[in-house]
Amino acid sequence: MATIHDVIPPFQLFQPTTLDAAADLVREHGDEAWIMAGGMDSFDWLKDRTKRTEAVIDLSMVEELRGIREVEGGLEIGAMTTLTDVAEHPAVRDRFGVLAQAAALVASPQIRHQGTLGGNVSQDTRCAYYRRGWTCYRAGGNICYADTPTAINREHAILGASRCVAVSPSDTAPALVALDAQMVIRRGGQERVVEAEDYFVGPSRDIRHMTVLESGDLLTTIRIPATWAGARFYFEKVRDREVWDFPLVNVASAIRENGGRITEARVVVGAVAAHPLRLHDVEESLAGAMVNDETLVRAGELAIRGARPLRYNAYKVPLMRNLVKRAVRGGPTGTTA
Amino acid sequence: MHDNAPIPRGGPTNVTRRTFIKGVIAGGVVVSSTAYLFRNGPLSAQAARAGTVERLMTLEVNGQSRRVDVAPNETLANTLRYKLGLTGTKLGCDRAECGACTVLVDDVPRYACSVLTHSVRGRRIQTVEGLAAADGTLHPIQQGIIEEQGFQCAFCMSGFMMATVGFLKKNPNPTREELAHGVSGNLCRCQDYDKILTALERGAQLAREA
Ligand SMILES: Cc1cc2nc3c(=O)[nH]c(=O)nc-3n(C[C@H](O)[C@H](O)[C@H](O)COP(=O)(O)OP(=O)(O)OC[C@H]3O[C@@H](n4cnc5c(N)ncnc54)[C@H](O)[C@@H]3O)c2cc1C
Ligand code: FES
Ligand code: FES
Numbered sequence: 263m264a265t266i267h268d269v270i271p272p273f274q275l276f277q278p279t280t281l282d283a284a285a286d287l288v289r290e291h292g293d294e295a296w297i298m299a300g301g302m303d304s305f306d307w308l309k310d311r312t313k314r315t316e317a318v319i320d321l322s323m324v325e326e327l328r329g330i331r332e333v334e335g336g337l338e339i340g341a342m343t344t345l346t347d348v349a350e351h352p353a354v355r356d357r358f359g360v361l362a363q364a365a366a367l368v369a370s371p372q373i374r375h376q377g378t379l380g381g382n383v384s385q386d387t388r389c390a391y392y393r394r395g396w397t398c399y400r401a402g403g404n405i406c407y408a409d410t411p412t413a414i415n416r417e418h419a420i421l422g423a424s425r426c427v428a429v430s431p432s433d434t435a436p437a438l439v440a441l442d443a444q445m446v447i448r449r450g451g452q453e454r455v456v457e458a459e460d461y462f463v464g465p466s467r468d469i470r471h472m473t474v475l476e477s478g479d480l481l482t483t484i485r486i487p488a489t490w491a492g493a494r495f496y497f498e499k500v501r502d503r504e505v506w507d508f509p510l511v512n513v514a515s516a517i518r519e520n521g522g523r524i525t526e527a528r529v530v531v532g533a534v535a536a537h538p539l540r541l542h543d544v545e546e547s548l549a550g551a552m553v554n555d556e557t558l559v560r561a562g563e564l565a566i567r568g569a570r571p572l573r574y575n576a577y578k579v580p581l582m583r584n585l586v587k588r589a590v591r592g593g594p595t596g597t598t599a
Numbered sequence: 600m601h602d603n604a605p606i607p608r609g610g611p612t613n614v615t616r617r618t619f620i621k622g623v624i625a626g627g628v629v630v631s632s633t634a635y636l637f638r639n640g641p642l643s644a645q646a647a648r649a650g651t652v653e654r655l656m657t658l659e660v661n662g663q664s665r666r667v668d669v670a671p672n673e674t675l676a677n678t679l680r681y682k683l684g685l686t687g688t689k690l691g692c693d694r695a696e697c698g699a700c701t702v703l704v705d706d707v708p709r710y711a712c713s714v715l716t717h718s719v720r721g722r723r724i725q726t727v728e729g730l731a732a733a734d735g736t737l738h739p740i741q742q743g744i745i746e747e748q749g750f751q752c753a754f755c756m757s758g759f760m761m762a763t764v765g766f767l768k769k770n771p772n773p774t775r776e777e778l779a780h781g782v783s784g785n786l787c788r789c790q791d792y793d794k795i796l797t798a799l800e801r802g803a804q805l806a807r808e809a
Contacts, residue, residue: 274651275671275717287650298715302695305713308672309693317651318671322718346707370784372710372762373695505783506696 270308274317281326281448285480287319289450292477295319299342299381302373307386312395327380327482330354335488341380341481345434346371348379358486360495360514363595364437367499370506380481382434383445383461384473387536388508389418389428399426399469409572416574417510420566420582422535424466427572433499435462435538436514436530441490446483447475455485462537472536490516490528498585498595509533511581515589517548524548524557529589531565534582541565544586558587652717659722660685661729669716676700676711679726687727687757691786698785701758701765702726708765708784727757730764739805740764749798751789759785763799771807775800 276295278284288297296315298304299322307313321327327342330351337353348354349366368374368382386393387400389408397403408415409427418427435458443458461473468474475481494517501507512532518525527548529541543564551557562583569579588595651671658665660683667682676693679685679702691699693712700711703725730738737745740760750756759782766773766781773781779796787795 269670269677270672270674272670272672275715276650277652277717301713301715301718305674306694318715320715320718322715369695370698371766371781372698372701372708372784375707376709376714 270305271311271314273308273315276317276319277323278319278321279323279325281324281482282451284319284321284324284327285448285450285482288448288480289478291317291319297321297480299384300344300373300377301381302369302377303381303385306393310393310395312393333485335491337486339379339484339486341483342378343380345374345377345379345382348434349374357491358441358495360440360497360516361434361437361486363495363497364433364499364512364514367497367512368433373506379434379484382432383438383458383484384475384481385432386472387428388431389426390414392428399465400428402470411573413572414574415572416577417508417533418572418575419536420534420569420571420575420578421539422464422466422537423570424464424469426465426469426536428465428536429533430462430472430535430537431508431533432538433509433512433532436512436532437497438484438486439530439538439540440495440514440516440528441486442528444485444487445481446485448480448482449476449478453482458484459538459540464536490518493518494592496589496592496595498588500581500585511578511585513582513585513589517590517592519553522552524551524553524590527590529561529565529586531582531586534569534578541586543567544590548590553591558590561590562587656717656720658683658716658720658724660724661726671715671717673716674712675702675709675714675716675719675724678716679711679724685726685728689754689757691754691758691788696786697755698758698762698782699755701761701785703761703765706765706768708762710784725761725764727760730760738764738802739809740767740799740802743800743802743805744798747794747798747801749791749795750787751791755785755787755789759787759795759799763802767803767806771803773803778803 276287278287295317298318298320321342327340329340331338332353345365345368349362355362391407392398392400396407398407406426408418419429438458445456445461447454496515499509499512501509509532514530516528527545529544530538532538544561547560547564565586566579566583571579654668656669658667665683669678676688676690679688688702688711689699691697695710695713701708702711704719705722740763762782762785
């Protein structure tokens with residue numbers, strides 16, 4: 263779409279300064295207001311006029327939503343904490359390195375200085391048809407333009423598609439699922455906690471949204487339990503350019519070992535399905551296994567079982583298989599930050 | 600600034616004509632669409648407007664306090680360029696994809712095309728115009744660029760400079776590779792990266808010696 267070089271269509275701007283006020287505003291205005299954190303996903307929609315809003319609730323003045331606290335061996339990360347702060351925080355780096363690595367590989371330095379962890383896990387998909395305003399399933403229509411015979415679908419799903427073939431674009435999402443993170447959500451005065459794995463949803467559950475957030479909900483905190491602190495981690499992101507680009511495929515793993523045998527593992531792949539895909543079968547196959555060629559091959563093959571590539575994204579199948587093998591094997595990654 | 604306080608649940612019930620007009624102005628819609636004002640729904644009621652931001656604000660730019668009338672939907676790049684006349688900040692893509700608009704907000708490089716001006720109220724903003732000293736002495740980064748003639752058309756230059764100045768505050772003595780990573784959020788359409796890096800390295804060295 264042609265880039266429009268003028269102002270964003272008008273909206274009213276609310277800038278609450280406390281969490282309670284923010285949660286109340288979000289609850290009261292529901293669908294009529296757009297929540298803005300760092301705005302790095304929001305601006306595109308509003309500038310391109312593919313989505314419009316009457317009001318924006320800007321969270322940038324809510325100090326309570328920023329910062330990282332150590333809690334019982336784990337961490338509580340405020341939704342408004344920037345990706346730079348996540349990537350550079352000593353406790354994240356030392357004990358939950360997979361998250362620090364993932365955050366450091368998002369977009370560009372300026373985007374990481376402003377984009378937030380809460381925004382990163384709540385961002386919309388990058389499917390070019392959808393983002394350009396085509397009325398596809400995700401936009402309320404009854405077709406997926408990325409899954410037609412002439413579609414360009416190099417970046418789309420190979421697993422878990424249901425009518426819509428868009429993928430989850432987030433780099434931090436697989437890392438958070440691998441860490442058994444929990445999302446704390448406020449709805450007015452009520453709070454609920456959702457496992458990261460359940461926070462992200464695919465089209466068979468909800469074809470219009472990428473997360474369980476409903477209008478009126480505010481994500482306040484991302485909790486990282488102590489469970490995986492100091493485990494063997496791996497994160498790798500494959501992308502076209504070393505800066506700015508979203509993952510073609512990314513992988514996050516957390517592995518505990520004892521005497522050369524894996525005791526427990528988490529392996530999660532991003533950008534292959536509409537939500538970060540936790541590979542339960544792979545994880546089960548790893549429990550009790552030695553890290554050797556046989557184990558790696560089995561993990562790789564299990565990972566891609568059932569994959570159904572589209573016309574232009576068959577490359578994602580071997581890419582996913584090999585990334586999963588590397589994530590189990592460990593060692594240096596091919597990604598440069 | 601009482602207008603910035605969030606509205607209580609349900610909103611104020613006793614709206615005077617004055618607060619109504621204030622709300623309308625804050626909404627930034629008075630000229631563009633009057634019909635919009637009278638649509639139904641929770642946000643079109645006057646009550647909701649009372650919680651919106653005040654347009655007239657003070658921005659701290661290059662060490663000065665500037666009073667400026669800012670629409671709620673205005674980006675920092677637009678305020679700097681078209682309200683404050685600071686056209687050294689360039690607009691390339693307007694989509695957070697090129698870096699031409701990079702400025703410092705509290706010493707941190709950000710894309711001014713993708714910042715709501717109202718969200719940086721009270722923060723320290725520095726643009727390329729604020730690099731040289733009051734007596735005209737160039738900033739070491741500017742001096743390094745002159746010495747090494749780092750750029751071609753230089754449309755990307757102010758963004759590169761601001762990204763570098765911000766990066767050096769964190770890492771004053773970077774390797775060439777670290778510096779390249781530090782300015783990796785900036786594109787040069789003349790593809791002059793090698794000379795740009797040499798010039799920025801020279802600037803970093805001058806900054807350390809200063
Ligand atoms: C050029 C470019 C390149 C990018 N590259 C990458 C990349 O490589 N990897 C990657 O992962 N991402 C990438 N991004 C996407 C994304 O913008 C950033 O990752 C960023 O983290 C989003 O956070 P934000 O705070 O800026 O989001 P915002 O735009 O403020 O919010 C994103 C969405 O989440 C909602 N939201 C935000 N916070 C909350 C909350 N607390 N509660 C409820 N809803 C909320 C908003 O309403 C909005 O719909 C890129 C973006 C751009 C523009
Ligand atoms: S104009 Fe802001 S990044 Fe290109
Ligand atoms: S010198 Fe021309 S864009 Fe960089």
